[in-house]
Amino acid sequence: MSATRRLLLVLEDTDTAEQVLPLVPASGQCAVVVTSAAPLPALAALGARHHCLEPHAPEHALLLLGRIVGEQRVHAEPQAAAALASACGGMPLAIGLAAGEAALDPGRPLGEHPTLAAPTPSEAVAVATTVVYESLPEPAARLLRLLALMPAPDVDTLTVAAATATSIVQTAQLLQELAARQLLDHSGRVGGRGEVYRLRPAVVEQMRATAARTDSTAIRTLVVQRYLDVLIATAHATVQRLTPHHRVLPRQYRHLLNEPPRFASDRSALAWLEAIAPASPTPERDRELAAWAQRTAEAALFEAALGDSLAHRPDPGLDQCLRSMGEARSGAQTLLRRAAPSGILDHEELEPLAHQWAEHALGLLTRTRGGAFGRQLTALRATHRILRTTPTSPCPHCAMPLTAEHLTSVLGPRDRITVTCPRCGPAHSHPAGQPPPTVHAPAAVHPGRPFTLTVDGPEHGLLAVHLRPRSSRSGSYAHTTTDLAPGPLTVDLDVPTDLVPELDRLWLVHADRFHLSLHQRRVPVLPTGCNPDSSTRTS
Structure with a gap:
């Protein structure tokens, strides 16, 4: 795609060099701009040039403020506008949050905006976020706190509605309101997912701390469990759509979904799979949690396909092996759900369950007189x-x-x-x-x-x-x-x-x-x- 084109690729809010390297075009006629909150020395080793961006100068901060609230308001209240930009420490995110709040209330003079006296630029973002958060109606404030708990860099309307037990219509309205206040980035409409929004990293950290003070542990855990349930339910829906000839055993979910996921076509099911892959967690501990979660989810599908293959051969020993595999895998999934809010895995409990599952999976080879290798291979193919x-x-x-x-x-x-x-x-x-x-x-x-x-x-x-x-x-x-x-x-x-x-x-x-x-x-x-x-x- 990039071999004969001149492209400028902009990658924002990257965490690691590994996120960037697969996307760098091979052509020397292309350029890549990467923004990150921390230095990425691995890119410098490959020839990238690092630039440390300073806060906006006062005149540039006023220009940004004027683009959001309107240049006429800035000209009408030059001293109040300058004080507001200065209080934000010249930080673009803080200016955007404060300006977004002011833009939603055009009849309110800029001089009456809450004081943003932040001593440092980094604290300006936190103070601006607090001011905007405190002005939110309770439904929007609640949704913002719960969004920060979900272990994903971006979310879509249907997933948020299921995870927060909110109607889809109300969820869509609240997400639009949060995006208008510059608390969310609207990534646009993505095939298979619909409208997708991204929570800014600085806002995530602050809202997680706010949720820890405001919401009980039970509520915070419930949101993560619902989020994982809707992902698993949608994954099962893709299996039923893409491989209808394979029997998928009914699954009992911890929490009932508002609307069961359905796909109108194979293309929409594949689009969801391809779109949800980049939404997997990116920090190291979250990547490990996601890897274990996918392994156990694939194990559940493997058990179902293997059980279907062995259904015509009633054997108490085989049935016991499959039940023991399911119990070990279910126990591991319970541990993963408990670890989701913090992202910290208990390997001392998780590894023995994985070992038990392996023992029973290999035990099938000795309990069947023949065909066990081929049946396991067929069951694996059924999930791919x-x-x-x-x-x-x-x-x-x-x-x-x-x-x-x-x-x-x-x-x-x-x-x-x-x-x-x-x-x-x-x-x-x-x-x-x-x-x-x-x-x-x-x-x-x-x-x-x-x-x-x-x-x-x-x-x-x-x-x-x-x-x-x-x-x-x-x-x-x-x-x-x-x-x-x-x-x-x-x-x-x-x-x-x-x-x-x-x-x-x-x-x-x-x-x-x-x-x-x-x-x-x-x-x-x-x-x-x-x-x-x-x-x-x-x-």
Whole structure:
């Protein structure tokens, strides 16, 4: 897009260099202007030039004030206008807040505006925000406080209405009023979300402190829970719209939504997914909370799809595994909801629940006689859509060209790669950015002899290793589950003597923090008494 154009890209209120780098055009004919409250040294290392902006000079502050309230009012009351701009410390945000308040009351002289005697420019913003906030009607003041509690950089009308239990009409009116008073930035209409507003960072900090003094802990927690509920409910609505052939189990929400989310078309559902991705929290602790929330939400969809796949095979053991997975995942989601207001995760409680979920997810491999690997892979695909398909290296067993499918989660910006051989079947499936393990294993299985393999790659979570016969009517004849630690892992499997010479399968399934990575390869079983071959194969 930028290769043949001259563009000026303006990025406002950035927090980290990582937000900027993916958006920098490759063409040398383009320029990028980045504004930030703090220096970004990582950009300077790439050639960016930093400019520290000083507060507006008095004459420029008056020009900004006049653009908002009207030049005639400034000329009519020059001394009052100069005093108002001076009290704002020359800070554009403080001037905008004060001028927005004055513009909404044109009959009131500027000299009667509340005194904004701020000793420093930074305090001018806080004082201006306080003056505007204290003049708000109670419904608008309440909405502003609750907006600051939502863990997102921007919000839309429908989400705010659901999170604050306010009608959509009233919410739209209040958001417009707050934007008119310069407390919100109106980002315009975004496909899939409607009207989108952005709360200014300086206002967020002050309103969170105000909410802590004004609203009870129960109310503040309730708003965050409702916000998360509406995101999850809308994500489920996209699943039902985009993959209607997959059964989605009914979900019990902590709080009833005013209006259940619905999409009129596949395009609107995809537009919501693409639009909500940039609205994920950006601070480090919020990014970690969002990552855990998405992992548990994807785990819930995986459990539903897997339960649907196993529904025709009634088995108390399988049902217990699925119930235990659901209990562990639900417990983790409860912890995440509790942590949402503060953004502080309790890893001592969260990690054991993720470990329990992994144990039961891997336990399914031993409870099903066959097809468990394929069912788990199918269940994972049910929660993703295909972005593109690319060819890759030949299959190490049959030399057929492998095909890599690049998938994206229906719940947000988390991708997965699945590699399949047209003759041997699936080779591996793993989250993007997390490469499959490197496996050094014998080229064949010898009945009655140990099967030893070495695994490099994952350093956290659980790893299940299974040797299974080609026939899907029999279970694994050798398997183990191991807690992973940094460094290579050596696995020894005891192979029985009464094996039928055929092409068996080696499974490796890695479960870590509600995510699964699956790896499969073919290994031939040699006849008893055949001279062992010490060669190994790496994949």
